[in-house]
Amino acid sequence: MRLDTISAEAYIDNFSMITIVVNKPFSIIPSLVLIDRKGAKQPLTIDIQEDYHEKYIYKCKTSQPLDLYTEYWVACEEIRIPLKVGSVVRTERFDTLFYDDGVLGAIYSPDSTTFKVWSPVANEIRLKYKTEELNSFSECKMIRSEKGVWHLTLEGNHHLTEYTYLAKVNHEWVETTDPYTRSVTINGERSVVINLSETDPEGWNRSEKRINLRAKTDSILYEVHIRDFTVHADSGVKNKGKYLGLTEKSTKTSNGYPTGLDYLKSLGVTHVQLMPVADFGSVDETKSDKEYNWGYDPVHFFAPEGSYSTDPYDPVSRVKELKVLIQTLQTNGLSVILDVVFNHVYIREDSAFEKLVPGYYFRYDDGGNPVNGTGVGNDTASERKMVRKFIIDALTYWLNEYKVDGFRFDLMGIHDIETMNIASKKLKSLNPGVFLLGEGWDLNTYLEPERKASLSSAKRMPDYSFFNDAFRDHVKGSIFPEGASGFINGNQDDRVKNQMIHVLRGYAGNQNLFLAPEQSINYTECHDNHTLFDLLAIRHPHENETTRRKRQQLALAFTLFARGVPFIHAGQEFFRTKHGAENSYNLPDRINAIDWNFCEKNDHSVVYFRDLIKIKKEQPIFRNGSAELQEKNVPRGALGFELQRVFTDKEGGVLYWKKVLLFFNQTLKPIGVPLEHQEWNIAVEDQRCGKKATSSDCYLIPPLSFSLLYKE
Incomplete structure (x- = not known):
């Protein structure tokens, strides 16, 4: 067989093993040699031959350990195959050798800025930055440390300097933003150096720590999407759909009904859970008034989303306006929980993670394919040391810089228990009352079941509360219309009744999975799936609306008075509808916006909701343990x-x-x-x-x- 008819790739799988993948088997095993960029050679010995999905695999041993900083080629007679990084980055040895606990990102001071980025597999990295004098970009070669951190210091004041990294990885130059960037240009195209003190609103005390000591079971969580809450045509809000829209006082409908912030603080809820505010990729920020998304498509985990800013072109605006929102909510007696999405990225191939250290940040199956427990094609590998560091660094940054009060972890069951417990220990050392909760669904990711931060592991994660799907399903029935009905639907099955008794006591169904009721997040509605109002219309199509509303109010009473932590989806208190849409993550405002006219029409139900909260908060008999x-x-x-x-x-x-x-x-x-x-x-x-x-x-x-x- 002619070697020039073979399509071949070569990967480093550990520090002394190379895998060659070809489309046709070698009829005669050629002489294989490894060559580095200086021309030094070493022979390769084929150790294992395998067939896999019409591919032919040759695992070869090297005579000397491989240096990941060096470029190599596999020479196969006249053919040179560029040697790329493979599963070596997912070995324990790689994690041990290259773990670095130092500060990463652009470290600003008025006199200089130091840039640090981690990529042990890059052969070279250059800082590409914009010079204001010439209004053009310059490049500087960065210096590599032993742990794979590349660094460079630029003298002078570089506040608002735009930059990217040019990295030579796998024999190719790639350009990427900084995974630790604190702010970005429009649509996250470039990272931006930022003097964070310039983003502080009036009255923002940088040295003051935010400490929350309210018990979880004295809390009532209220889930809000930034855009949904103020974008309605009759909201009376000037900055509709923006961070600042939720800070405006005395906003009203055309009939004088309170909206926005005034409405929110009148309810009596204790925590506002903001759906994702970290920079996401699914909305074009140049068309932010026309495009919509929930925001579960993270790109930059330290930088705020620009579509909620009044000026997405200004890197300071998005940071400052989010701080103003958080400050305003807290000033009005509301704690702030951020919905954080560390379980996946928007597009794996385009992410800074994959460009800088291919294959490291994500989980792969035995065939080298990304696993898909998240449903979006990439599961992050929280168990790896630098992924764990990234998650904890991001959490502590949001806690310290933005002074938030807690975090809700999207698809938390993807993560590993150790990472989550290390994170909680760190966060609680900074704010003993930080509120931590997450989705503990058991997802099909490439992690041993006993290591997953799932609902079944709640007792091993005492600082976290978990969304209690047993509560949800036994109160209202399955989230799927064709599924089993719940108590409020009239299901009188003894099993449903027995389960209801358990969940009202703060258990996860009949299993005592929790250490205490405070670990149970009791809910019947959230941003996912149908609103309860819409689901009841599907389940009970022949009932009048008054009867269906009574069913919903019965569910509300269960949510507020069961043992645990009540969780309310914004608008649930006045029968919010999404007009039958089950998954509205990218649907227009006419589906997602809070309809303030509909709220006003149902004010009697809002008053009922407020009164129930008032009773629950005033009477100690409803507090856990009383x-x-x-x-x-x-x-x-x-x-x-x-x-x-x-x-x-x-x-x-x-x-x-x-x-x-x-x-x-x-x-x-x-x-x-x-x-x-x-x-x-x-x-x-x-x-x-x-x-x-x-x-x-x-x-x-x-x-x-x-x-x-x-x-x-």
């Missing part, structure tokens, strides 16, 4: 619970409750429950709040509703 939920014997179709506590009479003028009864009716008829000849006060009945007394020995729970009775 009282145990004891099941009461009630007729079929209802659930009943009693709470008792040791109490003080009152505090701050609020009379504390001694005993509480919670009743839930899933049927279309009233259900009578015995009250043991005791006088009770009714605080909540049939979607209304307000004290009234009853002395009857039998209480009628109205159809499809929640009732709360108490004794002082």
